[in-house]
Amino acid sequence: MAENEDGQEKTEDATPRRQEDAAKKGQIVRSRELTTLVMLLVSASGLLMLGPGLIEGLAAQMRAGLAMDARKMTDPSQISVVLGQMIADWVLLLAPLLGLMLIIALLAPLALGGWTFALKMKWDRLDPITGIGRLFSWNSLMELFKALIKFLVVGTVAVILLWGWAPELLHLGREPLVPALVHTADILGWAFLILSLPMLLIAGVDVPFQIFNHIKNLRMTKQEVRDESKDTEGKPEVKARIRRLQMEFAQKRMMEKVPTADVVVTNPSHYAVAMEYKQATMAVPVIVAMGVEQAALRIRELAAQHRVPLVQSPLLARALYYNGKLDKPIPNPLYRAVAQILAYLYRLRQEDPFNRDPIVIEDVPVPPDLRTE
Numbered sequence: 001m002a003e004n005e006d007g008q009e010k011t012e013d014a015t016p017r018r019q020e021d022a023a024k025k026g027q028i029v030r031s032r033e034l035t036t037l038v039m040l041l042v043s044a045s046g047l048l049m050l051g052p053g054l055i056e057g058l059a060a061q062m063r064a065g066l067a068m069d070a071r072k073m074t075d076p077s078q079i080s081v082v083l084g085q086m087i088a089d090w091v092l093l094l095a096p097l098l099g100l101m102l103i104i105a106l107l108a109p110l111a112l113g114g115w116t117f118a119l120k121m122k123w124d125r126l127d128p129i130t131g132i133g134r135l136f137s138w139n140s141l142m143e144l145f146k147a148l149i150k151f152l153v154v155g156t157v158a159v160i161l162l163w164g165w166a167p168e169l170l171h172l173g174r175e176p177l178v179p180a181l182v183h184t185a186d187i188l189g190w191a192f193l194i195l196s197l198p199m200l201l202i203a204g205v206d207v208p209f210q211i212f213n214h215i216k217n218l219r220m221t222k223q224e225v226r227d228e229s230k231d232t233e234g235k236p237e238v239k240a241r242i243r244r245l246q247m248e249f250a251q252k253r254m255m256e257k258v259p260t261a262d263v264v265v266t267n268p269s270h271y272a273v274a275m276e277y278k279q280a281t282m283a284v285p286v287i288v289a290m291g292v293e294q295a296a297l298r299i300r301e302l303a304a305q306h307r308v309p310l311v312q313s314p315l316l317a318r319a320l321y322y323n324g325k326l327d328k329p330i331p332n333p334l335y336r337a338v339a340q341i342l343a344y345l346y347r348l349r350q351e352d353p354f355n356r357d358p359i360v361i362e363d364v365p366v367p368p369d370l371r372t373e
Contacts, residue, residue, distance in 0.1 A: 012225050014218035022218055029112040029214045033146070033206040037199040038108045039101065044192035046097045051185030057093045059178045061086065112207065142213075146206060153198040161191055251295065254326065257288040258299055259306035263345060265320060268312040268358060272296035273320040274303065275330065277342060284329045285338055290321055309345050310358040316341070319370040337364040 014022070022028070162169075165187065172180045220228075258264070261274035262285070274289035276282075289299055303310055316337050323331045330338055341361060348359070 010219035010221050012220045012222060014215070014220060015225065015228055017228060018218055018220060027214070027217070029210050030109070031112055031203065031207045031210045033150075033199065033203040034112065035105075035108040037196055037203045038104055040192050040196035040199055042100060042104045043097075044189050044196060046100050047185050047189030047192065050097050051189055052182045054093060054097065055181040055185050056178060058090075059181065061089055061093070112210070142209065146202065150199075150202055153202065154195060157195055157198050158191075161194060251291075254289045254291075255298060255302060258302040258308065261288055261303065261308050263309050263311055263341060264299060264303040265311050265313050265317045265341070266296065266300060266358065267314045267317040270296060271314075271317040271321050272299040273317055273324065274299055274308070275320075275338065284335060285342070286329055287320065287324045287326055290324065290326060292321070309348075311341055311345070312358045312360045313337075313341065313362065313364050315366045315371055316364050318372045319366050322372050323370055331370070333367045333370055337366050340364055 168187070172183060175183060257276070258274050261276050263277075264272055264274045266272045271292055272290070272295070273287060275285040276288045277285035291299055300310060302308075316334070319334060319337075320330065323334070341364065344361065345359075
């Protein structure tokens with residue numbers, strides 16, 4: 001099993017961040033055998049489809065060149081024009097096949113790891129000791145083994161092809177020039193196609209190996225995973241301080257809404273829930289602040305300072321605290337209980353605009369399933 005410099009075993013799969021960093025450094029899955037296979041298949045198909053037309057076009061260009069007016073070749077001002085036209089004609093003839101090969105050469109790497117542009121000088125590559133170590137590495141031995149296998153397999157298939165096509169190849173010398181060239185292009189196309197079959201087997205072995213080797217090289221130790229987690233998410237003490245500051249900020253914003261509340265329902269001392277209800281703009285009351293112990297005490301103090309009525313209803317206070325959500329409408333099953341309290345306060349305000357003593361309302365219709373002791 002792979003180990004790092006500290007002797008720790010790399011047993012953990014690479015994290016997304018490790019994979020992204022490796023890709024930036026050019027460490028992606030690569031299979032030269034797959035690229036070679038695709039190039040062979042495309043070149044064979046290109047020769048079979050475009051070969052006859054290409055050969056005939058080249059033969060026509062050669063005939064035109066040999067039949068050229070001798071006066072043009074002796075005129076210095078015409079030589080560059082004639083040569084430029086000949087080169088342009090040859091490029092146009094070869095462009096379809098060469099363009100197809102270029103496109104495949106660019107697209108073939110996308111089958112596995114895609115393209116990467118990591119232009120960074122690695123000075124350790126110049127170290128001869130490190131280089132000797134790479135020569136005898138597992139990856140180098142695997143590459144040597146693949147090269148030997150390719151040589152044996154492809155060489156054997158090539159010998160069989162030459163042996164089987166020997167009469168046809170010898171007969172090419174007795175054919176006219178252009179048909180012989182077209183016949184040669186056809187033979188080459190089929191030869192490339194047949195030679196790609198053993199490459200298919202080699203690529204089928206190489207691709208899984210390259211994927212496995214890439215995953216193994218990116219594996220991490222448990223300590224590396226922990227270190228990356230700290231770098232990504234921050235140290236525990238820093239995260240705890242951030243959470244504490246966030247809670248303090250949220251509580252401060254919540255307390256700022258207490259003065260605008262219409263009623264505060266208490267337990268009377270352990271729970272406090274402040275609600276706001278503006279009949280013109282709200283369909284149902286909304287919870288603007290809620291808390292227990294010290295937070296509940298602060299809500300009651302702010303309510304008293306800003307003349308917000310305090311209602312002692314332990315069942316309703318606990319039901320609102322455990323089932324309601326901050327800055328959200330009250331739960332549906334509690335509509336009736338809250339409406340009863342708001343209606344009572346409305347009648348009370350007709351007699352006394354503000355009563356500093358908490359109002360005790362025990363009998364409110366809180367559903368049994370929302371009651372908490």
